[in-house]
Amino acid sequence: MIGIVSYGTYIPKYRIKVEEIARIWGENAESIKSGLGVFEKSVPDIDEDTATIAVEASREALERAKINAKEIGAIFVGSESHPYAVKPTATIVGEALGVGNEYFSADLEFACKAGTAAMQICYAMVKAEMIKYGLAIGADTAQARPSDALEYSASAGGVALIIGRDPIAEIEATYSFTSDTPDFWRRDLQKYPSHGGRFTGLPAYFRHVISAARGLMEKYGYNLNDFDFAVFHQPNAKFPIRAARMLGIDTKKIEQGLVVRYIGNTYSASSLMGLAAILDIAKPEQRILLVSFGSGAGSDAFSIRVTDKIENFERNPSVWDKIKHREYIDYGLYLKHRDMIVR
């Protein structure tokens, strides 16, 4: 049985409210809040970046796993805000964890689904008996163009999963649906991403999420009742709720993982953060449907079944505990923290 042996998360403590951003642009906060379903988002500290967030999340995962760091045989970090364009985040994590020198490694990019892609690679390496444990990380400090709609949701956070045998949650199956769909992109050396507006909906997010979910269920013989929880990529609260309805899944099943309302879209960590929030309370034998989405475009779907090993696993502090641990800042400080104004 191969799956998630341990998980760790990190959410920077600063938040900015939708009201504060709307105040700057003279927009109606209430209609934005009800339109996106997002109330506030996380903002990294000035001395935090994707690497520091990845390290903090990984250190928690490693501590909870109670394994020797040197047993990790692969590290893959997925992000769209790696600190270097060339020089991997993964080796910084490797050094900070004390993994040694014997590990497979690379950084990944596939918009918001690079973290789940890392999961798939680690899963395959464990299955092929190339490694004992693999560390898959999704982390981001997303940058948004000022006054763009995405400014209300682009946030920061990281999730680290240790993949191996004897898991607390088995990865029963995984399926990906991929196509060349330019819904959201950033050209090299451009500071902010661009996107296709409403094009990011049906032809992008929904097509891939629904196709991946259905593809997984058809190929491996699942039906909706097999799942106790579902978590989709959450760029806002509306899309995952709508995806659930389109699939016929009871929206109650996605509530536990719907963290976007309070921390925004953590991009490569987005669906994984929801997964972690679910694992925080899930019981043995419960099954989770995880479907990520990365622009450009693709979705990775997983069927994850919790095992009884989760009962001896340390799950505190939980994701929702961390969401509550917060400090609000204003727009000026937000710009300083996001490096958008410098001395």
Next chain:
Amino acid sequence: MVPRFWRKIKYRYNLIGSYCENCGNYFYPPRNLCPVCRRKGKIKEVPLSGTGRVLSYTVVHQGENEGKPYIIALIELDEGVRLISQLVCNPEDVEIGMRVKSVFRKYGEDGKEGIIYYGTKFVPI
């Protein structure tokens, strides 16, 4: 500065200090030679706990950080060894004696085109 920073990455990313088997003292930053025992000493590398308390602190207003004023603290780790580090905390909340633990943060960079310096800072427990 690249090789010089790289040489000590292991000791900055994690609090890896030195322990002398002869006199039982801990040292951070690490040392090749025990200053107490010199040739009689037997130094080995040892990871430190990362938890401790604040002995003294200052809020630096004119300094190296591009960000806000930052806090420098003299911290005594539970092993008894002391080090100087940055404290990530609101200045009003710092107190001599408060308990702190280590975190992984960015210290700076060698210019916009240079390498990024990561290391260990502390936060209140």
Next chain:
Amino acid sequence: MRRVAVVGVGCTKFGELWDKSFRDLFIEAGIEALEDADLEGKEIEALYVGNMSAGRYIGQEHISALIADYSGLAEFNIPATRVEAADASGGLALREAYLAVASGLHDIVITGGVEKVSDVGDAMEILSCSADQEWEYFVGANLPALYALIARLHMERFGTTEEDLALIAVKNHRNAVKNPKAQFRGEISVKDVLNSPYVAEPLKLLDCASICDGASAVILASEDIAKKITDTPVYIKACCQASDYIALHSRKDLLTMTSVVKASRNAYKIAKIEPKDVQVAEVHDVFTIAEIIAYEDLGFCKKGEGAKLIREGETEIGGKIPVNTSGGLKACGHAVGATGIRQAVEIVLQLRGDANGRQVDAETGLALNIGGTGATAVVTIFSR
């Protein structure tokens, strides 16, 4: 070891001296010392110079040769030596020169200190390299931050206040009004100090000495020769130096500079005096807290009572033990490598009776020069 006396002193004005180059500075100080001793120059047998960082401040190394050259002493190919211990470089140069004469190796030597900081570079950044560059400065602990850590703890443990620190700055500025070589010659008030912006809490701008340009020089001779040269030789009774761990986090007690304690106790022993016998002193007030701690570590008062001494006016001109009659580093300005020699110049002037306007009645004086946060200390005791 034979007795050694100071026979000539010289000092430039300290400050932001845009018109003067590094070479201009040391020549000016050296000539003044030679004139004071009424020597031509060919009598000098060796040259010592203290300079912290000409390499970083002006891109020049091999200072000893440069100075020997420009002062006309290379003409005689005399040995020239540069010594460095951050801002104790001057004290080190004094001690090396003292040892050269006391040991009998040379009869007349010149020793000086010089620093030119305003040409290039961030002066405080370079001075902060007197701390542990890799483990203190790297994390952002520059020199003000390190002394601030000491100040904070001193306040917490002994009740010293920011007002007490301010009194040091006020005293030294007042003393400097009568010192034509000082950078700052105007009085300031406690309110001025307390209102100045924080540099590293609790230290404010006016708690910090300014890093500046300057040079000073003294000529030392053996007792026999000194008596032929001058009617007012001032003897060096003792010149002791001590080291300590370079970083604050390695020190046994943050509030005691062990190097100062060791150097001063050795000096008192050799000079056969006690702290109370010191009648005038120049100490290393690179930050106001440093002067308070110096009172304690030199034995002028008990540990923790340094603030009491300044509060009760004991270290004013006219007090029990006048300290920094020149204005100290705070008001004279801190020309890093030159400071240790400038301190010696002041004590010599005091003991000769030549400290116009700021004169105290003293037969025994002390100079304390410190490197960084106390990793080096040089204590010199002078007497008539």
